[in-house]
Amino acid sequence: MKTKVGADQRVRPSPYGGWLGRHGFGGRNVWGGRHVWGGRHVGRPLLVIALCASAASAQTRLAILQAEDRRAPTANDVGALRSGAHSPDPQTRRLAIRALGRLERAAVITDIVPGLRHELPEIRSESANAIAQAARNADRRAVDSAQTSLAARLKAEADSDVRAALCEAIGRLPYTAAEQIEDAERALVDMAGRAGTVTDRLGVAKAFEALARTAQKIGPLSDDAAALLRRLVTPASGEASSGSRVRRLALEALVTANGVDSATLTAAAHDPDAQARRIAMRAAAAPNHPQTAADRTVLSGGLDDPAAMVRLEALRGNRSCDRTIAAAADRDVHVALAALDQLARCGSSADAISLLEHAVDDLSDAGSLREWHRAAHALVALASAAAERGAAKLPQFTGSSIWQLRMYAARAAAALTDRVALEKLATTDADDNVREAAVEGLTRVAAHDADAVYVSELTRSGYQVVRAAALALEGTPNADAAAPALREALQRLVAEGHDNSHDARAAIEKTLAGVGADRRVGPAAGRTRARAATDGPGRTEGPTRGSAPTVRTKPTETDLSAEDLRRLASPRARIAIRGVGTFELALFTSEAPATVLRFAHLAESGYYDGLTFHRVVPNFVIQGGSPGANEYIGDASYMRDEVGLWPHVRGAVGISTRGHDTGDAQIFIDLVDNPRLDHVYTVFAQVLNGIDVVDRILEGDVIDRIDIIP
Structure with a gap:
């Protein structure tokens, strides 16, 4: 840090510098001073300082946090945040600037811009990030104004952490025109020409990663930008380790x-960093261009890589059944299961069919907690590769x-298009996750011929199967029979008053509208309302399978209290996984106070004890903490998003959502760097130790x- 401040003014630096900036893990000044992370002591967290200052200052800061937690629904709340953004106290100012950005309202950008000139680099970084967040749903005029402010500051900025934050903010603005993309490119290419540190290059690479996703919808990146990115992919002298995130992002x-x-x-396929090699495998297997000899050479080498994440990505691009058969014996279970899945397309290989049959027949350990996966994956693959043999194995x-x-x-x-088996599972199974899978299968196999089954499933308690049944009835020719059951199910869900039944309610309302039926179920129906899923990339590709977001029509009471914020100012969480091991998290109370407090309260009450990680997507995330072991059942009340500067690097811990402010206390852990989730999903923790335990977790x-x- 270039600017030193007194102990009562110390604030957390940007995540671009320090160990996280160089390696993608760890960081500075993230949590309490008595702990060590990344080989160095880290300073007192923002909230400890904020709440241990004068009583008046502490009360002001708590009021800012509470107004943010309510999403500032009143003019008084917005006024309090605007006032805080101009406070002479740096802690108050930073909290308020961050809160204004999280509102995602373009009208507050003018209150944030002065923070770009603050004497403290931490506040300038926070302001850059907040401007981009506030502009997320802005019109072109507001976006152009934001870009102008950020680019002007970038030319004058002396601090590398702030320059990185400014670059990223410029790169992730919601551009809609080619001229805007060109202006952003010029600012970033110019900055790259002046970049003297790894932190500068990290900011440029991160900006282009976001800009490339936006440009997909508008036009290609320029030749100059592509040439710059190719240079960034090559390790600079002395940066084989310290520049790994730069290379990954580029x-x-x-x-x-x-x-x-x-x-x-x-070059990327031989990078010393495993994650860079993983991305190289994905590039070689990209579906938008014909596979070349160079691609095949890279993928072949990747299948023998020492890192499981690289072998897995290479396997996804592999087209050889023989290599897939070999991968089914991989020492890493996730690679082996992926290989079994891919054998579904190897029906012409006798060896592949034999291997699948053997895996299906070997049920000796399938009753064990962690031993059913091979047989399950093999059965689904066998059903596609050799239907008759798969059908013979199905009853067991x-x-x-x-x-x-x-x-x-x-x-x-x-x-197998086995309607009889699907109807039996859909109507008699004791588990609603099984019924959901059966209803989804019936939708493809029998369509509206199975409407009677779908109608019967609307009475189930599991939101996931009610949602699946409602979607299956969309466009039904049997509206007279379906509409009353749909309305009754909707009335029941509305009466329950649970936020997390939203997806089931939305599916019912959509189907009722499609058949021209009355969707009104009484005055309680307005508890939540849906809006279009236009929140940018990642919402339908992230740690849920996605649906329309929800916006509250009635604000909830905040759980934030000064006492809890002090008690949990620098906490850790220790998570024990049955039969696997234990890993620890650093919880980011200063970054995501409402999320940390909800998570901590639930954990301390025993809420998570006995729940599972129900979703495992290798080389992406693991997701768990659902009482129903699915993505549609969580804690009854939603929590708001607290997106910030901390990136979705490997080991980051976030809250699963199905739209804006729809977290239901299900958590996910990034297995690899997932930059497309940045600024969309809350990060409230980071794995401190035990990432190898996380890697071994199975569905x-x-x-x-x-x-x-x-």
């Missing part, structure tokens, strides 16, 4: 822009005592307990 941008040439691909799975095996049996039955693994360590 390569991500090139993959998005379809700008990876053979030389760049070959539909009658299994393990619900996950029955769920996979429903997926296999759909591949259905049980959370024994979560201990909060203040």
Whole structure:
């Protein structure tokens, strides 16, 4: 840090510098001073300082946090945040600037812009980030104004952390025209020419990663931008380790822009960083260009890479059944399961069919907590590769005592177009996750011939199966029978008053509207309302399978209190996974106070004990903490988003959502860097140790307990 301030003014630096900026893990001044992270002591967190100042200052800052938590629905709330953004106290000012940005209202950008000139670099960085966040839904005029302010400050800025934040903000503005993209490119290319540090290059690379995604809808990146990114992919002298995030982000941008040439691909495939090699495998397997000899060479080498994440990505691009058969014996279970999945297209290979049959027949350990996966994946693959043999194996799975095996049996039955098996699972199974899979299969196999089944499923308690049944009835020719059942289900869900039934309610309302039926169910129906899912990239590709967001029509009471914020100012969480091991998190109370407090309160109450990680997507995320072991059932009340500067790097911990402010206490952990999730999904923690335990987690693994360590 170039600017030193007194202990009562110390604020957390930008995440671009320090160990996170160089390596993608760790950081400075993130949590309490008695702990060590990344080999150095870190300073007292923002909230400790904020709440231990004078009583008046502490009360003002708490009021800002509470107004943000309510999403500032009143003029008084907005006024309090605007006043705080001009406060002479740096802590108050930073909290208020961040809160204004999180409102995502273009009208407040003018209150944030003066922060770009503040004497403290931390506040300038926060202001840059807040401007981009506030502009997220802005019109072109507001976006142009924001870009002008950010670019002007970038030319004058002396601090590398702030320059990185300014670059990223410029790169992620919601551009809608080619001229805007060109202006952003010029500012970033100019900055790259002046970049003297890894932090500068990180900011440029991060900006282009976001800009490339926006440019996809408008036009290609310029030749100058592509050439710059190719240079950034090559390790600079002495930066083989320290510049790894720069190379990953630059390569991500090139993959998005379809700008990876053979030389760049070959260099990236031999990068010392495993994540860079993983992205190289993805580039070689990209579906938007014919696979070349160079691509095949890279993918072949990737199948033998020492890192499982690289082998997995190479396997996804592999087209050889023989290599896929070999990968089914991989020492990493996630690679082996992916290989079994891919054998579905190897029906002409006798060896592949034999391997799948052997895996399906070997149920000796399938009753164990962590031993059912091979048989389940093999059954679904066999159903596609050799239908008759798959059909012969199906009954031993539909009658299994393990619900996950029955769920996979429903997926296999759909591949086999076995309507009888699907109807039986949909109407008699004890588990609603199995019923959901069966209803989804019936939708493809029988369409509206199975409407009677869908109508019967509307009475179930699981939101996931009610949603699936309502969607299956969309466009039904049997409206007279379906509409009363749909209205009754909607009335029941509205009466329950749970935020997280929104997806089921939205599906019912959509189907009722499609058949011209009355959707009114009484005055309670207005508890939540849907709006279009236009929140930018990642919402439908992130740690849920997505649906329209929800906006509250009635604000909820805040859980934030000064006492809890002091008690949990620098906490850790220890998570024990049954039969796997334990890992620890650093919780970011200063970055996401409402999220940390909700998570901590639930953990301390035992809410998570015995729940599972129900969704495992290798080389993406693991997701868990649902009482129903699915994506549609979580804590009854939604929590708001608290997106910030901390990126979705490997080991970051976020809150799963299905739209803006729809977190229901399900958590996810990034298995790799996922930059497209930045500024969309809250990051409230980072894995401190035990990332190898996280890597070993399988679908259905049980959370024994979560201990909060203040």
